[in-house]
Amino acid sequence: MRGSCLARSRNRRTQKQRGARLTVPCIAILSRECNLRASEDAVQEMVMIAGGCLCGAVRYECEGDPDCSLVCYCRDCQRASGSGHVPAMSMPRERVTISGETRSYAAPGGSGKMTVRHFCPTCGSLLFSTPEVIPDLVNIYAGTLDDPSLFKPTWSFFRHSHAPWDRVPDDLPELPVST
Known part of the structure; x- marks a missing residue:
């Protein structure tokens, strides 16, 4: 991925329309529970979150x-990260800008659809x-x-x-997994 390819505007859909495209119950719950925003208008005060790979190329x-x-805590995330879990923050594509080239690896996720993991081709850091x-x-x-806090x-x-x-915090609610 180069430049701001993830930051390109897409046709905005309402949350109801976005939910209609979701076929897996756990993903629909994730969308509802995480209050996915339909547009930047829902953001009161813009903050900038930044980060990158170990070598700084991405x-x-x-x-x-x-x-x-x-x-x-899924087995795929354990294997991809080499640890017990992957902590992740979900962001709308139109609000993410990537600089530097990444490589990717795609594998089926729990939904049966592909999950594409992107990493730095130089240092191997798993980024998003x-x-x-x-x-x-x-x-x-x-x-x-840059600021893990x-x-x-x-x-x-x-x-x-x-x-x-691997310790799982007792106070962290679990999203239901569909079977």
């Missing part, structure tokens, strides 16, 4: 607060994902934030798949 900026912050099931979102991985998780996902050695 940088990103996100305008406004995340729509949702979650910790995913773009889930096919919710194409209007970019999931920024919290470990790449900005990540405040509100949900857990696939909690039942957590590694026995």
Whole structure:
């Protein structure tokens, strides 16, 4: 990905229209519970969230607060990150700007649709994902934030798949997983 390809404006859809495209119940719950915004008009005061890879070749900026912050404990996230979970912040694509080239790897997610994980081709840092099931979102991985204190998780996902050695906060509600 180059330049601001994620920041290009897309046709804006209302939350109801966006929800109609979602076919997996857990994704519909995620959309509803995280209050996905239909446009930047819903953002009262714009904040800038920035981050990047280990070597600095890839940088990103996100305008406004995340729509949702979650910790995913699924086996795919464990394998992709080499850890027990992936902490991520969901941002609307039109508010994310990427500078520098990334490489990507696509694999089926829990919905059966592809999840594309983007990483730096130089240092290998896993930076963000773009889930096919919710194409209007970019999931920024919290470990790449310039200020990691900005990540405040509100949900857990696939909690039942957590590694026995990985601590799951008791006060972090779980998004239901469809079967």
